[in-house]
Amino acid sequence: MDLALLSSILTGIAVLSLLMAIFDPWLFRAQPKLDAVRASVLSRERYERLVVAERPWWERVVAPVASRLAARMPALASQVSERDIVRAGIDPATLTPAEVYAAKLVLAIAILGIGLALSPLFGFTLILALPLAFVGYIFPTEYLASMGRRRKAQLSRELPDFLALVRPLAERKGLEQSIAAVADELHAASNGENLLARQIRSAVAAYGTGTEFYRALADVAAASDVEELDELASGLGQARRTGKGVSGVLAEHERSLRDAERNRLLGAASTVQPKLAAILAGIYLPEFLVLIVVPLFLSTLGRI
Structure with missing residues (x-):
């Protein structure tokens, strides 16, 4: 053929x-x-x-x-x-x-x-295919890593609001019932888009099968690599063992999470001005060289 x-x-x-x-x-x-x-x-x-x-x-x-x-x-x-x-x-x-x-x-x-x-x-297709093949080789793992980073960022964003909803209910009901109720309501209100609610529902399901609730939360945190959720699970477990009120633990973690988010936003905002200055320099510096410095240099050479 x-x-x-x-x-x-x-x-x-x-x-x-x-x-x-x-x-x-x-x-x-x-x-x-x-x-x-x-x-x-x-x-x-x-x-x-x-x-x-x-x-x-x-x-x-x-x-x-x-x-x-x-x-x-x-x-x-x-x-x-x-x-x-x-x-x-x-x-x-x-x-x-x-x-x-x-x-x-x-x-x-x-x-x-x-x-x-x-x-x-x-x-030229064979030469072009070599870098594309390398991109295809690394694409699956990079895509998985990007999915993991997006899930972690989404869980970190949703956790403070989740704790704000659980804290007033935990004062009247048990912690497990409050977390389960808030997770169910968020899951239904977001049509399943709230990732933290889905993860908490899986932890509640594991708790219903006999697994310790705080261990189930720690497993969810380990699976998603969310350190804040792992710290919350260990803090709640320690508060339950020592008899400390869980409402105070929830308020403390919510406050620390919001402070961390505020610091992150302030840090991101502080980098805007240097980036803007670099963009302006990249735009105006070549024009300054072409329109002013180069003609001035050429005129000086002509006089010499």
Whole structure:
């Protein structure tokens, strides 16, 4: 087969896959599913076949490649930290570290393959594919890290307001009941967008199964890498053991969190003026050199 024809076919497949990955959610909208009902009335094998069939075809093609590569090479799991997956809010049982690293390899090799296929048509594509393949290689882990940072920042922002709502209720009800009630109300009011409420609800669920409540809060803090929540859990546990009022602990942590947020905002504001001065210098200094210094220098040379 002609190499140019093969390159054209591979290019068409790559472009079609990219377009389907982008526009598939709009072209073929997923119908609302009642997964719990299906799982209860269908056998496990039939339910799994039904759910797999509803996934996009391009995902059904790419996902087995990464999963099989991860299964054949268990050493890939040591290349990616499971903690990064947990901090990103993904269950490691659903997405294993080996699968993440396999996805890195598959993405890099696919970009190199596309560049090699297009090289007979465009000579520069192979050279361009090398840095793009490196970007594709580091993209999965960097994306997980960015998800973890966003989740941590969101939890840190939501924690002071959550404590402000819990504190007055804790004086009349128990702490566990107050936290559970506030988490449920925030979860319902935000339509599930409040991340801290979702995490607290999982801690309350673990508490309902027999786990110590403060240990459940500490587990949530460790999973999201939020030190403030871990300090709150340890402070509440110590207050409960020593008989200290939990309302004072909540008020103290809320005050410290708001002071820390205020200091962070003041620190960010203090960097605005130097950045603005640098921008102005970058804009006006070249104009000053071109319009004033250079003509003055040239006129001086002409007089000499």
